[in-house]
Amino acid sequence: MNRLLAHPVCIIGLGLIGGSLLRDLRAAGQPAFGFTRSCSGARSALSEGFDVSDDLDATLARAEEEQALIVLATPISAIDGILDKIVTLAPTCGITDVASVKAQVYDLVLKHGLAGRYVGSHPMAGTADSGWKASQEGLFRGAAWVITFDHAIDTSGAVSSAWVELWFDVARMIKLTGAEAIPSRVGHHDAAVARISHLPHLLAETQAIVGDNGGALALSLAAGSFRDGTRVAGTAPALVRGMCETNSAALIDCLDEAIELLTEARKGLAAKSPSIAELADAGYRSRIRYEARSGITAKKQDAHAATTSVSGRPVLRLQPGAPGWIRQLAHAESLGARIEVF
Amino acid sequence: MNRLLAHPVCIIGLGLIGGSLLRDLRAAGQPAFGFTRSCSGARSALSEGFDVSDDLDATLARAEEEQALIVLATPISAIDGILDKIVTLAPTCGITDVASVKAQVYDLVLKHGLAGRYVGSHPMAGTADSGWKASQEGLFRGAAWVITFDHAIDTSGAVSSAWVELWFDVARMIKLTGAEAIPSRVGHHDAAVARISHLPHLLAETQAIVGDNGGALALSLAAGSFRDGTRVAGTAPALVRGMCETNSAALIDCLDEAIELLTEARKGLAAKSPSIAELADAGYRSRIRYEARSGITAKKQDAHAATTSVSGRPVLRLQPGAPGWIRQLAHAESLGARIEVF
Numbered sequence: 127m128n129r130l131l132a133h134p135v136c137i138i139g140l141g142l143i144g145g146s147l148l149r150d151l152r153a154a155g156q157p158a159f160g161f162t163r164s165c166s167g168a169r170s171a172l173s174e175g176f177d178v179s180d181d182l183d184a185t186l187a188r189a190e191e192e193q194a195l196i197v198l199a200t201p202i203s204a205i206d207g208i209l210d211k212i213v214t215l216a217p218t219c220g221i222t223d224v225a226s227v228k229a230q231v232y233d234l235v236l237k238h239g240l241a242g243r244y245v246g247s248h249p250m251a252g253t254a255d256s257g258w259k260a261s262q263e264g265l266f267r268g269a270a271w272v273i274t275f276d277h278a279i280d281t282s283g284a285v286s287s288a289w290v291e292l293w294f295d296v297a298r299m300i301k302l303t304g305a306e307a308i309p310s311r312v313g314h315h316d317a318a319v320a321r322i323s324h325l326p327h328l329l330a331e332t333q334a335i336v337g338d339n340g341g342a343l344a345l346s347l348a349a350g351s352f353r354d355g356t357r358v359a360g361t362a363p364a365l366v367r368g369m370c371e372t373n374s375a376a377l378i379d380c381l382d383e384a385i386e387l388l389t390e391a392r393k394g395l396a397a398k399s400p401s402i403a404e405l406a407d408a409g410y411r412s413r414i415r416y417e418a419r420s421g422i423t424a425k426k427q428d429a430h431a432a433t434t435s436v437s438g439r440p441v442l443r444l445q446p447g448a449p450g451w452i453r454q455l456a457h458a459e460s461l462g463a464r465i466e467v468f
Numbered sequence: 469m470n471r472l473l474a475h476p477v478c479i480i481g482l483g484l485i486g487g488s489l490l491r492d493l494r495a496a497g498q499p500a501f502g503f504t505r506s507c508s509g510a511r512s513a514l515s516e517g518f519d520v521s522d523d524l525d526a527t528l529a530r531a532e533e534e535q536a537l538i539v540l541a542t543p544i545s546a547i548d549g550i551l552d553k554i555v556t557l558a559p560t561c562g563i564t565d566v567a568s569v570k571a572q573v574y575d576l577v578l579k580h581g582l583a584g585r586y587v588g589s590h591p592m593a594g595t596a597d598s599g600w601k602a603s604q605e606g607l608f609r610g611a612a613w614v615i616t617f618d619h620a621i622d623t624s625g626a627v628s629s630a631w632v633e634l635w636f637d638v639a640r641m642i643k644l645t646g647a648e649a650i651p652s653r654v655g656h657h658d659a660a661v662a663r664i665s666h667l668p669h670l671l672a673e674t675q676a677i678v679g680d681n682g683g684a685l686a687l688s689l690a691a692g693s694f695r696d697g698t699r700v701a702g703t704a705p706a707l708v709r710g711m712c713e714t715n716s717a718a719l720i721d722c723l724d725e726a727i728e729l730l731t732e733a734r735k736g737l738a739a740k741s742p743s744i745a746e747l748a749d750a751g752y753r754s755r756i757r758y759e760a761r762s763g764i765t766a767k768k769q770d771a772h773a774a775t776t777s778v779s780g781r782p783v784l785r786l787q788p789g790a791p792g793w794i795r796q797l798a799h800a801e802s803l804g805a806r807i808e809v810f
Contacts, residue, residue, distance in 0.1 A: 351700045
């Protein structure tokens with residue numbers, strides 16, 4: 127059975143991610159409350175019996191009183207201002223966040239002197255929709271959910287017992303949602319998501335435009351490869367910009383690799399005997415490696431079995447605070463392994 | 469009810485496409501026979517009661533005797549040699565093909581002086597698998613199936629009644645499979661498929677490689693956007709090369725557009741205030757336009773409803789050979805419309 131956290135949870139921002147988290151926590155019997163600045167969201171949540179408020183200051187004061195774990199689930203642009211308030215209104219609470227980039231958030235945390243009270247996180251789940259109305263129980267089931275540990279590295283492991291307890295609570299919160307906790311440092315996380323989450327958006331948008339440039343005939347002939355290759359171009363541009371523009375350095379590295387591969391392919395196509403052998407072979411090998419790793423095959427994917435299958439990730443068991451646990455986290459990170467805490 | 473063709477059908481090559489076509493034709497009650505050079509394919513097809521042979525010369529002689537419509541369903545590399553044989557062994561049969569590029573095939577047809585007996589075609593359907601064992605009834609249902617009409621344009625409409633009848637037969641064959649016949653000239657077809665079928669393969673392969681370069685952590689965090697964006701990188705490299713390398717000129721144009729868009733995005737990301745507004749907005753608009761046109765939405769796609777839904781393509785009814793029918797074909801092409809023949 128999953129264990130509840132040592133503290134109640136206070137979620138700031140009840141959109142798709144924050145709202146779905148609140149639903150999962152209630153379903154697991156975990157005490158949790160939240161704040162949303164959306165009046166309609168607050169009304170809806172209240173009508174479903176959730177413990178929510180549209181008063182940020184009061185919510186933070188309550189968090190301090192109940193020693194809650196504060197989960198920042200707002201857009202990144204709002205985080206700086208909320209940390210200002212936390213410093214005065216909730217000066218001893220533990221803090222996590224669910225933002226899709228981690229370096230920018232960690233910089234703000236450091237600026238506010240909160241590193242010893244912060245553990246970052248990022249669930250790799252979502253839909254094209256947003257807002258409380260899009261939130262749903264079970265959204266995170268089986269998804270990867272990154273949990274950071276930079277403070278332990280920065281202090282060479284000399285962390286407080288309160289930070290270890292905070293880290294344990296974040297890991298337990300992830301577990302309660304049915305997600306898989308993957309440890310990663312901030313920088314490694316941002317580099318990885320640039321490759322497998324942010325670049326796909328840029329390529330999908332590019333493909334959508336080039337297809338559209340072909341006019342009615344091209345769109346009429348478009349089949350599965352175009353449909354799947356452009357799917358995430360249907361994500362609201364503001365969300366895509368939020369992810370990509372706050373992770374620009376890592377994303378530029380990936381873009382450069384992509385542009386170089388495509389430029390090489392173009393050269394190959396312009397040759398007297400056109401050839402894309404190198405790209406086609408390497409791309410195929412990479413996809414097969416990914417399929418093997420994730421336990422999906424092209425056929426299984428068609429049946430959308432990937433989302434319900436047993437995890438293909440290696441697992442590492444560890445006890446937060448035990449000797450060597452930080453080394454274990456770094457090891458899990460290098461394997462992309464999920465962790466089980468005990 | 470669908471009408472049978474005026475002639476039997478002779479399919480040369482019984483892989484995924486040729487084999488699936490043979491199955492559909494038999495199911496529709498349409499007389500059809502075929503050739504495969506694969507002994508195991510021939511054995512399997514025979515054991516299922518199909519009328520197939522592994523003797524190409526004898527099959528072509530029979531086609532001539534029965535005045536069959538010959539369907540070239542071999543790899544493009546084999547078509548030159550088969551046309552040589554058709555000139556001597558089946559000198560009066562009508563010919564079509566199902567290759568994924570049309571200019572290269574049409575050049576061979578012209579070289580053999582067969583333009584007056586040829587109508588090209590291309591079904592926009594397939595799976596990652598190949599060979600007779602992968603063939604299946606119903607593979608083409610609802611798919612776009614291009615039918616060319618260059619000979620009518622090249623002769624300013626002064627085509628023989630035999631060519632009109634041939635064109636009618638190819639259109640009826642498409643209808644028997646449940647596919648939708650989309651008229652297009654060879655050059656327009658190749659330009660369109662470069663955009664919506666060949667470029668997606670290059671982008672998927674590029675994405676797969678850049679993701680893989682991120683190692684275990686990146687692959688572990690990969691979710692839906694990476695999975696869908698790399699799906700067609702799992703296609704056998706030989707098939708991808710066959711499509712892309714025989715359509716290099718059109719594909720280079722698309723690649724240049726894609727590389728330019730990505731290079732602009734890179735510039736935007738490297739700016740002091742990183743921005744990908746232009747790409748994100750244009751890509752989103754393009755995807756929404758495609759969704760509206762094809763009648764799918766992100767939600768419907770998730771449920772794989774797109775493949776079973778009613779066609780989103782406009783329809784034009786026409787009578788082959790009637791006054792103005794070539795103008796109607798060009799009009800349908802410009803709309804990406806499907807045609808109904810009567």
